[in-house]
Amino acid sequence: MNTLIVIVFALVILGFAYQLGLSRSKSIQATTGKRMHSRPGHYGMLVLLWCLIPAAIVYIVWLIVEPMIATSIINSFLPPDVAADSGEVIRSTQRINSLVSGFGVAGEVRPYERAAAEQLSTFHLIARMALIAMVAAAAAAGALYARGRISPTMRARNQVEGFIKIVLITCSVIAILTTVGIVLSMLGEALRFFTYINPIDFFFGTTWNPRFSSVGSSNQGEFGLLPLLWGTIMITIIAMLVAVPVGLMSAVYLSEYAGPKLRFFAKPLLEVLAGIPTIVYGFFALVTVGPFFSGLGALIGLQVQATSAFTAGVVMGIMIIPFVSSLSDDIISQVPKAMHDGSLGLGATKSETIRKVILPAALPGIVGAFLLAVSRAIGETMIVVLAAGNSPVLTANPFEAVSTVTVTIVNQLTGDVDFASPQSLVAFALGLTLFVITLGLNVVALHIVRKYREQYE
Known part of the structure; x- marks a missing residue:
């Protein structure tokens, strides 16, 4: 499926979820006459988050699980002599994936490679449809759950701001850990270098x-x-x-x-x-x-x-x-x-x-x-x-x-x-x-x- 189509479809769904929460909060305020704790936009954003987060979790889990299933499918078609050689396993896996992607391979295609490629293509087709269904179901369930919880006393603004705070903290931690990782990687290799060369000769050498x-x-x-x-x-x-x-x-x-x-x-x-x-x-x-x-x-x-x-x-x-x-x-x-x-x-x-x-x-x-x-x-x-x-x-x-x-x-x-x-x-x-x-x-x-x-x- 085209990436642009997926992005547009996701934005449409999120926009619909936002409007769902927005209209629900306005309807409750008009029906009950009570003042809502937060602005209507906060309720819309809360429903949007409850639509986005479960769908994102399902998608991330699937990204982790799908390669494992694909690898197991390929391994099930490999002959015993190929499966015993790790180098042959890597080469066969690459050839099978090339066949699935449509790029083709050099040389004659072996029967087990063709069978594995056909099975893997079928799996990818079914997996793609299942992923769309699961993501849509998770998004709908999250949006409906959040919509049902909207009430005049619900602190939607606090929940939305709390989520944004968690996102900001996560981004800060990622930035810090990235810097620490870069420094540690350089430090480890630099210490290996100083096992060959005296640090005094390095820092004070003139040649x-x-x-x-x-x-x-x-x-x-x-x-x-x-x-x-x-x-x-x-x-x-x-x-x-x-x-x-x-x-x-x-x-x-x-x-x-x-x-x-x-x-x-x-x-x-x-x-x-x-x-x-x-x-x-x-x-x-x-x-x-x-x-x-x-x-x-x-x-x-x-x-x-x-x-x-x-x-x-x-x-x-x-x-x-x-x-x-x-x-x-x-x-x-x-x-x-x-x-x-x-x-x-x-x-x-x-x-x-x-x-x-x-x-x-x-x-x-x-x-x-x-x-x-x-x-x-x-x-x-x-x-x-x-x-x-x-x-x-x-x-x-x-x-x-x-x-x-x-x-x-x-x-x-x-x-x-x-x-x-x-x-x-x-x-x-x-x-x-x-x-x-x-x-x-x-x-x-x-x-x-x-x-x-x-x-x-």
């Missing part, structure tokens, strides 16, 4: 030369983090030197000086930069910006490589401008107008009001926008892959090629690699290092926000 070798070989290379970390920091600093002044000044102009018509057109055009794919920025840096800076440097007697930290930082700063500008503009616009008018009323000029009233009041949010931009710059990959030069050397010259942590992660996990070797496991140690850095930035941002928020509340 990055991971010679690819087999596990157990003594020629494992050098894994010094400092060249990669410094390359990341250098490019981030250059990007912020471009993005922060331009973004902040743009935000101040749009919020304080620009007229409504200019703001209506200028802000969306500025935010278009945030929608351009980063690979486009990388290609732009490689083909246009890098050669331009190289030629410009040659005119003034300065050697500038086309692929360098400077090129990557400038293009990355251009990409980050919308993050700084849009967030700062929203934050400046939220400063109470009374503070703005009070400053002007006391005789301050517009520029003095911006410098001494508006910006200090909006400072916590602006700092948060800056640190968000820094986190975005630290985690950027495609621009530095194409424009930074991928040269993991420790240099203070921004016009030379460098490498970053994210580029190195890509390099270590691509190609035909052994994921048990330190050359691959180092990617998890690098990822964990990036996580700690961004976490530190968030902690600093939270501290600054709390400090200045107390001052202006």
Whole structure:
């Protein structure tokens, strides 16, 4: 059955359930003359939830049970010699499923595969009809049960809000557990890496030369983090030197000086930069910006490589401008107008009001926008892959090629690699290092926000 048809059908059923509860609550109030505890919409939403939840439970249970039944059907047709070999079982199962789906298989179809495919097709047809019937029955039963419970004293609003609260808590828990799972997975692999390489050599080493070798070989290379970390920091600093002044000044102009018509057109055009794919920025840096800076440097007697930290930082700063500008503009616009008018009323000029009233009041949010931009710059990959030069050397010259942590992660996990070797496991140690850095930035941002928020509340 087409997915769009299923979605439309489900929305129609849910809309009908909502109207069922809505009309029932209005009918009871008109018949009894008693005031209902909640608004009619709450009763409609309650019936909708009682229609949705049982149907969703039936559907989820069926999604779990159906593959088990299908597997048992396939296994019942497998000959004993095939069933004894796990590899043959997997291959036969794939061939049977391909026959059922209509894709076909290579080679001659064996009799037991054809019989299993026919039986499985029949099962899927019956299962699909049974699933529709069970879901519809569960939805109808839940809706009728909820409709029958509607009364003037029923606290529908409390029940609906309680369900929404449970959903919000569940989403929060999922987000937290996802973060914890990512950290634990990186931590486990990073600890495996540190069984090969001394942590001191990794965190304080100045040479990055991971010679690819087999596990157990003594020629494992050098894994010094400092060249990669410094390359990341250098490019981030250059990007912020471009993005922060331009973004902040743009935000101040749009919020304080620009007229409504200019703001209506200028802000969306500025935010278009945030929608351009980063690979486009990388290609732009490689083909246009890098050669331009190289030629410009040659005119003034300065050697500038086309692929360098400077090129990557400038293009990355251009990409980050919308993050700084849009967030700062929203934050400046939220400063109470009374503070703005009070400053002007006391005789301050517009520029003095911006410098001494508006910006200090909006400072916590602006700092948060800056640190968000820094986190975005630290985690950027495609621009530095194409424009930074991928040269993991420790240099203070921004016009030379460098490498970053994210580029190195890509390099270590691509190609035909052994994921048990330190050359691959180092990617998890690098990822964990990036996580700690961004976490530190968030902690600093939270501290600054709390400090200045107390001052202006």
